Amino acid sequence: MREPAELSRRERQIMDAVFSLGEATVNKVVETIPSPPTAMAVRRMMHILEQKGHLRRRESGREVIYAPRQAKHKAGRLAFERVLETFFGGSLEEALAAHLHSRKDQVSIDERERLIALIEQAHHEGR
Numbered sequence: 001m002r003e004p005a006e007l008s009r010r011e012r013q014i015m016d017a018v019f020s021l022g023e024a025t026v027n028k029v030v031e032t033i034p035s036p037p038t039a040m041a042v043r044r045m046m047h048i049l050e051q052k053g054h055l056r057r058r059e060s061g062r063e064v065i066y067a068p069r070q071a072k073h074k075a076g077r078l079a080f081e082r083v084l085e086t087f088f089g090g091s092l093e094e095a096l097a098a099h100l101h102s103r104k105d106q107v108s109i110d111e112r113e114r115l116i117a118l119i120e121q122a123h124h125e126g127r
Helices: 009-021 026-032 039-051 072-088 092-102 109-124
Strands: 055-060 063-068
Touching: 009 026, 009 039, 009 063, 009 072, 026 039, 026 063, 039 055, 039 063, 072 092
Parallel strands: none
Antiparallel strands: 055 063
């Protein structure tokens, strides 16, 4: 299976849509992605993604429903690692600072306490 970072822009958009939806038909993906190509083009790309091992399919009546082969949490973790390396030089501190500065709402007290607890837990576990 090709690494997700090696996907084309359109393939990445399709995979993002399927991950977001959990599973999707071609028409649902067309409705979801920005400036979509024709449904036939999306169908072909989804078939290619299936051949590459990124999607699996099942039939439901006349429809074909696609779902990601990789668990959403694992794909999310890998995507986050790519963003962290690409945009923040691997610095979690810089990534978190950028996120906190770009938020429209403030961090709630509960959210802040959960973040502190996660940091303390990682420290105790030697991470």
